[in-house]
Amino acid sequence: MLLSLNLESETPIYIQLRNKIIEGIASGELKRGESLPSVRALAQDLSVNMHTINKAYQLLKNDGFIQIHRQKGVVITLDEMPKVTEEYTRNLEENIRPLIAESICRGMEREEFLSICEKLFKEIKKGGGTS
């Protein structure tokens, strides 16, 4: 799996990293039990600070996407994937809401918005998208 970062982005690197890995899981590119590079290795690979990688991994672990074993290293969770909790949905809505509001202001039709979402669904499931 290729991880590309945008160092000028406003999005913190560790969040970008988290998102890429989640996208990898979503696309099926990263399978349950598959192992991820060690903090050190990945840090060197991407030439970013170890702490940054660590932070991303901790986030993913706390959400239950990955497991960190002393010896086996970092692997995509073997347990169940996290579910759609009520909290998650609330959070999701809170994140989408302003995006929809702005789209409305700019005159985007509901259908257009939805079709963008559909497109992204397909793109991600196919493992497409480098962004």
Next chain:
Amino acid sequence: MLLSLNLESETPIYIQLRNKIIEGIASGELKRGESLPSVRALAQDLSVNMHTINKAYQLLKNDGFIQIHRQKGVVITLDEMPKVTEEYTRNLEENIRPLIAESICRGMEREEFLSICEKLFKEIKKGGGTS
């Protein structure tokens, strides 16, 4: 228009404010040419600092949602609202993409995601929503 802020949120106050105002425009609660409170007045109202309000206003001005009028003060833009530009769409996709990816991981069906979007569309257009 009632503006409520969440001071404990991770989202910076000025972003929250920006979003609320955009939502107000989207819902039709704020109409073209309608004036917004002065920087100082709003600051006192919300008990936050003048500069924080100003930052939100500057953002909105730069995006073309409001105008800072020499005489009338701050008003919702009388010119055309900003459009759906290519850049906006690109940005929008970049913002939605990780949300969709995570939803997929958590096993949310495409239909469910889309129906949440539809719900939000309705909610906003009706001027609903407390968030």
Next chain:
Amino acid sequence: MLLSLNLESETPIYIQLRNKIIEGIASGELKRGESLPSVRALAQDLSVNMHTINKAYQLLKNDGFIQIHRQKGVVITLDEMPKVTEEYTRNLEENIRPLIAESICRGMEREEFLSICEKLFKEIKKGGGTS
């Protein structure tokens, strides 16, 4: 002479006004000895504050473009027009310099810049341009 103002512009109204009048003189639309509306009349016409008009007139008077008589009112100067002083040139250069610098950065050729200037010269002398 039609004076149009842009109330959302960053340029203060009284400066805009000053500039318009100077442009009127440059184009020949306003001739030596011609009279300008009184402060009150113009203020009402443009629906701006009297102080604003006054400020513009004072600027023009101080630079020697107009004369303000108790009885005859405001007229384009009957004396000699102000000249190109050393101070004026220094000032002019200071104003153009950053514009040229930015143009260079953006890859504009010297010829293009000069031709824009030539175009403006013609436009103004013909009394063209509403901007």
Next chain:
Amino acid sequence: MLLSLNLESETPIYIQLRNKIIEGIASGELKRGESLPSVRALAQDLSVNMHTINKAYQLLKNDGFIQIHRQKGVVITLDEMPKVTEEYTRNLEENIRPLIAESICRGMEREEFLSICEKLFKEIKKGGGTS
């Protein structure tokens, strides 16, 4: 690169700063990818407030002249420099127009004006100029 400010000038400090940096880019003194001092360092250097420097940097970032890089700090943009857009040209003309109008009033010949521009072009490209 030596940055000198005029604290008594009417031009806000952050604009002066912006202009100096753009001039530095135009002259070639500041090259693509070259890094600028940190907000705090420059603030101390010039004995102005951090926020003032920041404002200048934000302006330059928004226009695409610099990037604020997560690791390297502030650098002259590595991407393409901003171009001569239609909007830029419109703006430029609006800025030059009153300067030309006044020059005409004062009896400056078109040739003289153009030769001043040419002189400035040369001066800037050579990295000259103290202003």
Next chain:
DNA sequence: GTGGTCTAGACCACT
């Protein structure tokens, strides 16, 4: 009274 500019100093997130 309005926004624009500037200062001083604080805390936090990120690397």
Next chain:
DNA sequence: GTGGTCTAGACCACG
């Protein structure tokens, strides 16, 4: 140590 956010309070230009 970096930029980002926020506060508090001051002065000025504009209308």
